[in-house]
Amino acid sequence: MLCDPFGKDKVKKEFYGLVAISLILSISALSYIAGLLVSMAGSEPLFLNHTTEKFQGDLQSHQLDFQYGKVHYLSHRRSDSKVHLFALHGPNMTTQSASHWIPNCALFDRMGNFHILDLPGFGESPIDRGLQSVPSTVSAHALHRTMEEEGVLSDPNIRIVFMARSWGAEVVMMLFRRYPEVLDLRIQLVLISPTPNLKLIAPFIKDKIRAISGLIVWGERDKVIPSSFSRVLTRFLPKFDLYILKGVSSHQPETDFPGTFARIVSEWWEKQVEKGIPTHSSSA
């Protein structure tokens, strides 16, 4: 039962008053949200594109012997390109392997030859049990062996791109430490939510690493590794572009938003090509 000390009219008036107030409140809330949307639209990029482009080529499966066992990788070779991209996945042994990168293969194909590795202990690359505690060293050796097999260590015209996510960035740093001569090649890096171990950067390779250019992509609200670490990295790697994905909490934006990732990397890559990076073998 409604208690009605003021009579029905009074209740009605109050009701309409409340409706009016809530209308005003919701209109101001809406315009506030609209204002936010406008300001987000003005600041790049906040549209997240989940679309995966279909890779039209073939991936060939290779297996190589290296000092700690066998490394398996998938690759796509193009006779018209002097670019070789090596993709290194993250550390989760249940989810990570070469196939992590399948949503990004069309992008890689536009950039050049590409090789996506099952790092030792992942996917189809076995590892001795006893070695599981030192995977970044073992992975660095496996990566070097793959680069040797692909002929990129001996051709000075080749441009190498390491595409590394999360712990994969540590593998790249370990490669530089174990094989510092790699730093004399033409190298660029694309790092995604990376965790390179900066302690691996010994003084004798520091300047060469700081001279490398590249791109860092990170979800602003990454739940695994806070994107604020990017500030430490870009201080250390002054020639890197940084792209923070606003509002994104994914630690693997490259596969959660492959369309957005493809756009960001393509834009960066086009700038590299404009700078005169040879991407095709037409010269020679």
Ligand SMILES: *[C@@H]1O[C@H](CO)[C@@H](O)[C@H](O)[C@H]1NC(C)=O
């Ligand atoms: C690996 O990924 C699975 C599935 O996403 C998750 O449940 C698990 O916690 C992850 N393991 C580690 C060590 O992060």
Ligand SMILES: *[C@@H]1O[C@H](CO)[C@@H](O)[C@H](O)[C@H]1NC(C)=O
């Ligand atoms: C989303 O990404 C895909 C793959 O990169 C692209 O083909 C498509 O045009 C993008 N869609 C929009 C709306 O930008």
